[in-house]
Amino acid sequence: MLGQALMLIHTGRAPTRSVLTSALGVTRATAGATVSELQELGLIQVDEAARLSPGQQGRPSHRLSVDPAGPVALAAQLHPDGFEVAVIGLGARIIAAQSSTQAIAGDPASAMAEIAGVAARLVAGAGRPCVGAGLAVPSAVTSLDGTMVAPYYRLGWPTGTPVRDLFAGKLRLAGITGPGGRGLRCSAGNDINLAALAEHRHGAGRGSSHLLMVATGHGGVGGALVLGGALYAGSTGLGMEAGHVSVDTAGLPCQCGSRGCLSVEADAARFLALAGRVAEPGIPELAQAIAVLRRDYPGDAAVRAAAATLIERLGLGLADLVNVINPDRVVLGGLHRDLLDADPVGLRAALADRSPWGRGANVPLVAAALEQSPLIGAAEIAWQPVLDDPALAAGGR
Template identity: 55%
Template sequence: MESRQKLTRGHAVLGRALTAVHLGQARTRSRLTAELGVTRATTGAVTAELAALGLISIDTRSGDPAATPGRPSHRLAIDPDGPVVLAVQVHVDGFRVAIVGLGGEVVATTAGRRYVPADPSDVLGAAVDTGNDLLRASGRRCAGAGLAVPSAVAEPDGTALNPLHVAWRAGAPVRAVFTEQIARAGLNAPCFVGNDVNLGALAEHRHGAGRGATHLLVIATGHRGVGGAFVVDGKLYTGSSGLSMEVGHLTVNPEGRPCHCGNRGCLDVEADPPALLEAAGRVPDPDVPLLRQAIDLLRDEHATDPLVRAAAHTVVDRLATGLAGLVNVLNPDRVVLGGLHRHLLDLDADRLTALVADRSLWGRGRGVPLMGSTLAHGSLVGAAELAWQPVLDDPLGVLG
């Protein structure tokens, strides 16, 4: 019994140490010693074990100016040849895949344009095959696989509850299908699935604009629709069964566009890329991703075309109404905007910030900061975080 308890404690210390390096909290051995609250000898043994597992590298040159003279503190970094995880994101225009290392590093990524039919195995099979090609080219070990989908995901079943923007049926068993496709590709990897915006929020909190926030609200657009997520004390708030934060179905314009949910004027259809294109009088090009068309329109014509500026103001107005209501209810200490919303914030941060402050009690009283997302592929990095979590919890048990 005593030896088993020691083993459990040892595994826990390894996990805490790897997590600290993964999150950028301990770039030297002396900092890691302080984070763990252990002796230097223990930290030395722990870092040697993580290096032996191929997870971190140790540079004996001092990387800490505060290190004790004569005792240079070794630098710690993610092993550039260590294991990776496969991350997949499905969206209305197809998919994107990546292989992601520890520290949230996207090692390689590529996209596939594809109609997403009712059978999830079609797009997931194509995505897994594409990801497997990336893995082979990298020559690195795959430690897990994560999937981000444009739907609330019911737990513990891993089913897509409301895939409104793709043809999957409600209740599609996306985790089971993903697991089947991973096995078909010959990958021995545990599989995880989550909502795309939830996973993007998790990634921003760990590696991006949400670092250090205690109550982080994230609102983002994909190619269609608007999603939201709430991270509290480092953990996603997902409600009783994984279905919380469906912010896209807040009514922001009662006389507005009909929504897929049966309501009218939801944030989902009033503040997404198609809404901007329609308000600007543009007909979407079926051969170009919708989000790319909307971003390019703002970049190329916002400064010169009054109709585009008016369309942007309309979308910002609807977005501000939704944000103000969410700020009143959730009282976040930071709001991060992703997708099209990040670009609208970049164009006119003063206007959006003023509108939210004017319409929200806590926004007026505390000036809740609005920030743009900083990760290029946040949902993929978040999907990777799901796959990395078992390794972070017990690196020796999973990889030893």
């Protein structure tokens, strides 16, 4: 119950004590005791002076929000164009962040040491307890031991790199500890999986029960499924590799061994190539592709043709996924968000044309709402043990 209450406040679904009381289905006294306990743990604050807005009836209810001086989680995202590190409070509040656009070291241990150094400075600067750490990586990650499955081609790291344990070890060496001075709990996940979790809790996926997310990353395409609020992971954490749905068996070869996967036919690099643009060195391809689409789509025939080709291929892939999964919402991120903005009718038609019984056309296709969703998702997995058992924030268990 304590964890359930904290999750409702964390995700903004219980802004007052009366909403919390009805969401939990308990008495006012029980909800009051729960709120007091979370307040004593330093996780939330209660504004007892809150009053009803004009026109509302009934008793005023205490306003609930996350404690702005409460603990933080450490989040990091690693991608081929650099890394981001942030300390993030409950409610997905980014307290402080730092990014690097330097190429990631080919040696995983050196890269993790650099990230840990930045993390240590941010955590010390925040001056607040750190409950845990989460890392988003551009590769499938096994749920059992936190190793990277794919030899991510633009990082050059070997298959089986134990990213979670490397990250944990470097954070320990950097002197970052968890509640009560204990070792910091660390988790790692695929960047698009974590983006989907963040969108479900704080963005365009709120309220969805079967949320499918498809998005371009810094390279390639990823997908994720959030079922009943939990990430679908498959039997070992490797489920929902939507980027490897093939949409053209005669298409480009993919690193997975297949041809014509969404990852090579509907990503930022493919869009730039089809539009006849040469990517400028030193600027992430994803950012360049989004800028070209936004700026030149209205008046550049080559850009419109490239967007139409990607929309057709993305529509093919989405139709396969929607027909198999039957989601109640599809969130599109990265370049795909901008393709939806550029031609919403075209993308919906590309999906609907391949939908049996016309049902796929009814699935809402919506744009991702969060700017740094993998980073926020990394904070979510860092917060998860405390969301499950808020007493952990005090370091007592």
